Amino acid sequence: MQAALLYHQPESEYAYLYAEDCLHLRxxxxxxxxxxxxxxxxxxxxTLEGTDYYSQTMTLWEQDRDFDYYQVAIANPPKRFEYYFVIEDLAGQTYLYNEVDLYPLAxxxxxxxxxxxxxxxxxPYLHWSDHYQAPDWAKDTVWYQIxxxxxKRSGKIPNRHHLQDWERDSRPDHDAFYGGDLKGIIQQLDYLQDLGITGLYLCPIFDSSSxxxxxTHDYFKIDPDFGTKEDLKELVTQAHQRGIKVILDAVFNHIGSQAPIWQDVIAKGKKSDYYDWFHINQLPVDKLRRLxxxxxxxxxxxxxxxxxxWKTTQPQARDYLLKVTQYWIQECDIDGWRLDVANEIDHGFWRAFHQACLAxxxxxxxxGEVWHRSQPWLQGDQFHAVMNYPLQEIIEGLFMGLESNRSQWLDQLGRLRMTYRQSCSEAQFNLLDSHDTMRLFNKCGQNLALMQASLAFLFLQVGSPCIYYGTEIAMAGGDDPDCRRPMPWDFTDSDRQMQAFIQALISLRHSYNSLINQGHHHESLTSKGSLKLEIDQGPERLLAYFNLxxxxxxxxxxxxxxxxxxxGYQAGTLTSYGFVVFAELNQ
Known part of the structure; x- marks a missing residue:
């Protein structure tokens, strides 16, 4: 056994309270x-009094190319917790592993x-308040990004722009306006409820020229293109009545250059009250210049x-943005924030933000919008989740990549699961496309069966799944801005068939959410070219096969x-990119 490959770290994803009465060790x-x-x-x-140690056998929980990961759940752990690992290698040699070294034993x-x-x-002392905690409802949510x-254009908002025709397969450019608004979303809440959606994520709705x-120009004002604060209040109220949560998009990394605050800096330079609110290296700032x-x-x-x-370390700028943060919670009872370019803002600001929200x-x-592994933000004092783009990349690799690379993608999936605490993984915001990416249908080469299989695999992963508006009708679209086409409401028969698929998929997720989130996952590739997924928890088990x-x-x-x-399953046979999910009882 190679001692250099051993790793454990207290107070990390390797030792944490999963619940107030349950400790996980890895x-x-x-x-x-x-x-x-x-x-x-x-x-x-x-131990100083001579009391015997308890022991538990750990489970081989996850694997990747280089490592095995063992895990154990300890119920009602002592508050002052001391522990050792005793390891038996394949030759029968036993070792004691503590925080100093690895020692052979007889x-x-x-x-x-x-x-x-x-x-x-x-x-030293297990304080539940020190450990990562996410709202339980977020772990049970199926999201829909708008x-x-x-x-949806309601027809009740005055037009400030020339609006493009709302046509199926319209190809927007970067500057096009179509006239969708908050009242239009309210009009379609019953539609979203029928799909099974329990959470809405809205891209920014505050005053802006784009x-x-x-x-953003004014963080305290709903953009007139979309309606008013009263419209947002009604949207949140109506959504809550249908069991749907609402989160908004906060852009605190940067401001719009036409915002009065920035225009004041342009006009007054260092005499502006807002000069220190930004990262200014040299005046004037009327346009961007390379130094x-x-x-x-x-x-x-x-x-x-x-x-x-924004210079979010500046006290007045920080206070201003935190007031924005709390204003919309107090005024409209929103349920969450999605944070744009979150990884480029200092951790101190996000800790203050976290406290302001939860207060x-x-x-x-x-x-947070973070496209890479995100442990520094997911320790329990900043974010509950990030947009899980690493999982998106893995699923794309498995389902749309080269067959020869699939084992490597499974290695990465195992490693990703061990990157975060289990409680954190359960709250992750999982997605396969968004306003920033090519649409899923296009990623799949407009192969509907492949798209459906990819979605099914996503919905069987730990975390909260999200679908981008139009996914439920297999909307096409390339990279930005083509991924932002208007939603067609004149549904065709093929649209309705895809909607029925999404309804059934969401129903599956709601029915087995606890098993999917809390169960032990194991994926493997079969010799015939299928991907096998097993999820076990106590007496329950899900077994799925995907034809790749x-x-x-x-x-x-x-x-x-x-x-x-x-x-695409019948009598033990899967058609091209077909899949099947079974629910079983463990023997």
Whole structure:
């Protein structure tokens, strides 16, 4: 056994309270090098009194190319928690692993051996308030993302722009307006409820000159293109009556260059009350200028002149944005914020933001836009979740990538599950497309069966799944701005067939949400080219097969149960990109 491959860290995703009365411990070891792992634990001061250690055998929970990950759940753990790992390798040699080193033993440790060792891992005191906690409702939610200008035009909002014709397959350019609004969303809440949607994520709705509204002018005003504050209040109220939560998009990394605050800086320079609210390297700032190879006269989002970057470490700027944060919670009872370009804002601001939100609404949900692994933001004091683009990449690789790379994508899936605490993974915001990406239908080469299989796999993963508006009718669209076409409401027969599929998929998720989120997942590739997924929790089990090839295949194993959900499955055979899900009882 290679000692250098061992890893454990207290107060991390390797040792955390999953619930107030349940502690999770994990240990990473070299792949295929260990026969068994046990954890020995006790209350720190009881060990000094000679009390025996408890022990539990750990479960091989996850694997990737290089490592095996063992996990155990300890019910009602002592508050002052000391523990050791006892590892048996494949040759039968036993080792004691503590916070200092790995020691060979002649056999299983005696209680005297454990008490004599003073270097156990320690969790000095288990304060539930110190640990990651996400609102329970967020773990049960199926999300629906809306780009407001393109979802539904109510016909009740005065037009400020020339509006494009609302036509199926219309191809928008970056500056096009279509006239979707908040009243239009309200008109379609029954439609969303019928689909099974329990959460709405709205792209920005605050005052701005663009159709996307990511260049905010006034954070305290609903953009007139979309309606009024009263319209938002009605939307949230009506959604809540239907059991649907609502989260809004906050753009606190940058402001729109036409905002009065920034215009004051342009006009007054250092005499402006807002000069210190931004990253200004040299005046004037009437337009973006390059000072050298790396420096501009003012900082922006992605070198976009129209989006000057907030200095969120500046006390007055921070207070202003935190007032915005609380204003919309107090005024409209929103349920969460999605945070744009969240990884480019200082952690101190997000900690203050987290406290400001939860002070008003303890079950508030905070999700950041971070496209990479995100442990620093998911420790329990900043975000509850991020938009899970790493999972999106893995699913795309499995279903749309080269067959020869699929085992590598499964390795990455296992590694991703071990990146976060289980409680954190359950609250992740999982998606396959958005306003920033090519639409899923296009990613799948407009192959409907492949699209449906990808969605089914997403809905069987830990975390809260989200569909982008129009996915339920297999809307086409390339990269931005083509992924933002107007939603057609003159549904065709094929649209209704896809809607029925999405309804059934969402129903499956609602029926088995606890099993999917809390169960033990295991994926494997079969010799015939299918992907096998097993999810176990106690007596319950889900078993799914996905045909990853563009040809029919017969399953190598047969379930004794009837399918609870399938597409392209009959009598043990899956059609091209077909899949089947069985619910079973463990023997």
């Amino acid at each position: 240990l990473r070891v070299g792949k295929g090098q260990v026969a068994q792992v046990k954890v020995y634990y006790q209350e720190v001061f009881k 056999g299983p440790p005696s209680q005297a051996d454990l008490r004599a060792n003073k270097d156990g891992f320690k969790l 780009f407001p200008d393109r979802f 159709n996307h509204k990511y260049n 050298d190879d790396e420096t501009m006269n003012y900082e922006t989002f992605a070198f976009v002149p129209a989006m000057p970057k 008003l609404k303890p079950d508030f949900y905070i999700v 090839r563009d040809e029919a295949l017969s399953l190598e194993e047969q379930s004794q149960s009837e399918p609870v959900f399938c597409q």
